[in-house]
Amino acid sequence: MMWKQILGKIPKKSQKPDQDSSRNPNSGPNTSSPGSIRANTNTPAAKRASAAVFPTCVIAGIEPLLAFKDVSSSEKMNLFISKLSLCCVVFDFTDPAKNVQEKELKRATLIELLDFVSQNPPKFSEPAILASCKMCSVNLFRIFPPNCRSNSNPTSGENDNDDEPTFDPAWPHLQIVYDFFLKFVTSTSLEAKVGKKYVNHSYILRLIDLFDSEDPRERDCLKAILHRIYGKFMVHRPFIRKSVSNVFYRFVFETDKHNGIAELLEIFGSVITGFALPLKEEHKIFLSRALIPLHKPKSLGVYFQQLTYCISQFIEKDPKLACNVIEGLLKYWPITNTQKEVMFLSELEEILEVINMAEFQKVMVPLFWRLGRCINSYHFQVAERALFLWNNEQVLNLVAQNRQVILPIVFPSLETNAQSHWNQAVLNLTLNVKKMLSEMDEALVAECVSNYEAEQRGKNLAVEKRREIWERLESDASVQPMARNTAVLVNR
Secondary structure (H helix, E strand, C coil): CHHHHHHCCCCCCCCCCCCCCCCCCCCCCCCCCHHHHHHHCCCHHHHHHHHHHCCHHHHCCCCCCCCHHHCCHHHHHHHHHHHHHHCCCCCCCCCCCCCHHHHHHHHHHHHHHHHHHHCCCCCCCHHHHHHHHHHHHHHHCCCCCCCHHHHHCCCCHHHHHHCCCCCCCCHHHHHHHHHHHHHHHHCCCCCHHHHCCCCCHHHHHHHHHHHHCCCHHHHHHHHHHHHHHHHHCHHHHHHHHHHHHHHHHHHHHHHCCCCCHHHHHHHHHHHHHCCCCCCCHHHHHHHHHHHHHHHCCCCHHHHHHHHHHHHHHHHHHCCCHHHHHHHHHHHCCCCCCHHHHHHHHHHHHHHHCCCCHHHHHHHHHHHHHHHHHHHCCCCHHHHHHHHHHHHCHHHHHHHHHCHHHHHHHHHHHHHHHHHHCCCHHHHHHHHHHHHHHHHHCHHHHHHHHHHHHHHHHHHHHHHHHHHHHHHHHHHHHHHCCCCCCCCCCCCC
16 A cells, blocks of 8 residues: 555656666566666655655655655665665565556665665664664565475485475565675674674574575575675674574484575585684584584485585594594495485595594594495495595505505405406406505405405305205105194204
């Protein structure tokens, strides 16, 4: 009703939908030029209509549809607040034909506000900060509808990532509000000690909730804003870290569904880089309880690159953490998901390139037992990736210095592959690794071969003995049919 009162007395003017397309490529087909709207805002009719909606006691006598250039410098902040109040009305974008003029007027006003905060305005007063935060919260904070795809097919797992994202039809307005808020937060006109009262814990929590948006454009805007808030409001940093950790906990241990994990990890990639040394215990707990468990979900591939970067930053800060990370990888190692297994092997190689000898020796036995299982994998990509590790000079150097322990663990897997693996590429790689190990320590390899053959003979004898027992059991059963509840004695 308020917008209709304003627009009802504004003279009509022909619209030019494409005039503003260069500023906002996401604007719809009904988008008209903000310039044409601004041209009408100074008319007496527009002033009367707006004054009827915004009493002078509320907006300090400033007409909200005036242009900033038409008021004195002392009145610009009041006009700024008036325009923010005007933009607190939210429209329904599900029907493109509804409130077209009102939407265009609001969009033009939002662009004016964005231009104003981009041009180094005077220091924001507390009412201006409050009005800015309120306008952004009214337009941005909303509850997302349930994801129908995931609800209808709870077992879809990895295929969810292939679905097309859902785009908010209100994006032509949301984008400008996000751009405004980013400029507002980063502006030198906003004092952190005043702004922190309004960009408070509750406000930050609602911003973090928006990361679950399916629209990647919205998540990119949120990523930039939260990063700037983290940098500007130092008092909120521990709370932001704790809140993001809680998002990770819910994702890993409860919901297994969240759209913004990659963006949150991207923020923390730069945050971790700025951690002071020695690392605080809080930061180490964040690694062990929040980051490492992120290897568990099926959707690891969506945020794998960002996760490995964060973990590598931790190890670069404190090399002793490499042992904890490898233990975490072994704990969450995928058994039936071969794509994840290949990703784990890739991350493992990056860690082994920077690990020191003392930390490596703590985990080498369970690590190479797992690598032996990967070498024997029937999935050729897993077996290939595990065998490629031996082409890494740093890994080979670690193996060479600890060969008395490592070779007896992995050699049976290599020998089994050489005798029976179905894939020719895996077979060739296996033979190359065996040749490499023979050149490293021929005597030890010969001993491993001897032990493997002895073990195989023992296994064959056990199989043969089991077969004979079953044949004797079948023979005895055929001679004397077993009655119900009758015990049968089998001679060994």
